[in-house]
Amino acid sequence: MSDSGLVIDALSPAFAADPYPSYAAAREQAAVFRQPGDRLAYLTRFADVHAAFRDRRLGSTFLHRFTPEELQLAPNIPTWRDPRWTDFQAFERWELLNLEPPVHSRLRRLVLEAFTPRAVEALRSSIEARARGLLAPGREAGRIDLVGDYAQAFSLGIICDLIGVSPDDRETIKRLSDDTVSMYEPGPSDEQQARSNRAAGDFRRYLLDVVAHRRAHPGDDLMAALIDATVDGERLTDDQVVSTAMVLLMAGHEATVNATANGVAALAANPDQWQLLRSGEVAVKAAIEEILRFDPPLQWFERWVLDEDVEIAGVPLARGSRVALVLGAANRDPRKFPDPDRFDITREDTGHISFGGGIHFCIGAPLARMELETTLNELVATEPELVVLPGAVRRPTFQFRGYERLEVALHSA
Numbered sequence: 001m002s003d004s005g006l007v008i009d010a011l012s013p014a015f016a017a018d019p020y021p022s023y024a025a026a027r028e029q030a031a032v033f034r035q036p037g038d039r040l041a042y043l044t045r046f047a048d049v050h051a052a053f054r055d056r057r058l059g060s061t062f063l064h065r066f067t068p069e070e071l072q073l074a075p076n077i078p079t080w081r082d083p084r085w086t087d088f089q090a091f092e093r094w095e096l097l098n099l100e101p102p103v104h105s106r107l108r109r110l111v112l113e114a115f116t117p118r119a120v121e122a123l124r125s126s127i128e129a130r131a132r133g134l135l136a137p138g139r140e141a142g143r144i145d146l147v148g149d150y151a152q153a154f155s156l157g158i159i160c161d162l163i164g165v166s167p168d169d170r171e172t173i174k175r176l177s178d179d180t181v182s183m184y185e186p187g188p189s190d191e192q193q194a195r196s197n198r199a200a201g202d203f204r205r206y207l208l209d210v211v212a213h214r215r216a217h218p219g220d221d222l223m224a225a226l227i228d229a230t231v232d233g234e235r236l237t238d239d240q241v242v243s244t245a246m247v248l249l250m251a252g253h254e255a256t257v258n259a260t261a262n263g264v265a266a267l268a269a270n271p272d273q274w275q276l277l278r279s280g281e282v283a284v285k286a287a288i289e290e291i292l293r294f295d296p297p298l299q300w301f302e303r304w305v306l307d308e309d310v311e312i313a314g315v316p317l318a319r320g321s322r323v324a325l326v327l328g329a330a331n332r333d334p335r336k337f338p339d340p341d342r343f344d345i346t347r348e349d350t351g352h353i354s355f356g357g358g359i360h361f362c363i364g365a366p367l368a369r370m371e372l373e374t375t376l377n378e379l380v381a382t383e384p385e386l387v388v389l390p391g392a393v394r395r396p397t398f399q400f401r402g403y404e405r406l407e408v409a410l411h412s413a
């Protein structure tokens with residue numbers, strides 16, 4: 001328990017550093033965990049989180065069904081209503097994660113075409129070449145910061161190329177993306193929210209320029225496809241194209257960078273597991289699923305209760321209240337995974353919930369898996385032991401769980 005007396009205290013650095021013991025306490029206490037002074041109800045057991053992702057009585061938004069007044073939310077001024085944060089709201093207005101059917105289904109169908117396993121497989125050789133190119137200086141130096149000097153450039157470069165954003169603008173995209181997503185951390189300060197709002201505005205304006213340029217100079221990237229696409233006979237508006245590109249640029253690298261670092265750290269801390277990869281006894285693909293189960297880069301997602309009389313595990317949840325689906329806790333539920341705190345790449349049940357489920361299931365899962373596989377294949381090929389050098393720094397953030405810096409020793413190819 002943290003200093004605040006809360007079991008789940010997303011604002012506490014100690015909790016963010018290692019949330020798993022607190023999750024275990026919450027999970028064993030109740031199926032729907034509540035704590036004093038906290039507006040959220042937490043689902044921490046695998047079966048409940050799995051069902052909640054598919055439960056249409058819960059929604060990412062409620063605005064398709066109710067006004068805030070109808071849900072009696074007026075006394076609170078959450079982000080999406082605060083008159084100061086209009087740029088962030090303009091982004092969220094058409095953000096896939098924040099939409100519900102039928103609008104969500106239409107937009108999602110369009111984006112999905114670019115991310116099918118087949119479409120992603122076609123990128124394999126260019127992804128492999130990119131990985132080798134980025135690792136080359138580290139191979140010469142004998143060490144590399146896997147986050148700052150590799151994974152960020154790797155994942156961001158791939159998604160920027162797919163969307164059709166100039167390579168020269170990657171640093172700008174990175175900064176705008178980091179600042180925009182800070183709104184999603186629990187309890188953001190006014191300063192954080194202002195920064196996020198500013199970044200969302202700059203990000204939108206930047207992408208509106210890209211859209212205008214693409215209209216004048218058609219290409220074969222995803223931006224061009226979104227501009228050209230018609231859904232039920234209608235073209236997407238510029239605002240819809242921009243929000244979709246924004247969510248892809250952000251979701252398309254933040255989580256993968258963090259998963260790469262979490263995975264390498266877990267493998268380095270468990271040399272016996274590394275040897276199973278080196279010897280070929282266990283496939284890299286299997287290790288990736290265990291990495292995503294063991295230390296997911298996105299820790300929870302919230303949903304609104306949309307219907308009257310909703311009960312989960314026999315516990316009533318009021319319409320208009322919020323539920324946290326805690327992926328990090330569900331993935332360590334002993335009811336589903338034996339000895340869940342053990343990092344074990346030989347597990348038979350690899351059915352983690354780190355990509356979510358139901359209508360918002362991660363669109364980028366095939367791409368994320370391929371990126372992780374490519375990176376690990378490169379390391380497995382040359383590293384008899386996977387060694388993390390002193391000075392690793394975890395990100396202080398809770399929702400986006402990863403490392404700021406993770407230096408590893410690297411041999412020549």
Ligand code: HEM
Binds near residue numbers: 252
């Ligand atoms: C290891 C890496 C990744 C993880 C763990 C991850 C996880 C998730 C999760 C849990 C959701 C569902 C959120 C919810 O239900 O509220 C989601 C949705 C989404 N992800 Fe990922 N993601 C990863 C990589 C990517 C990549 C590489 C892309 C883009 C290329 C991407 C694009 C998206 C999009 C667009 C959605 C929204 C889908 C929708 O609302 O229909 N993700 N992701």
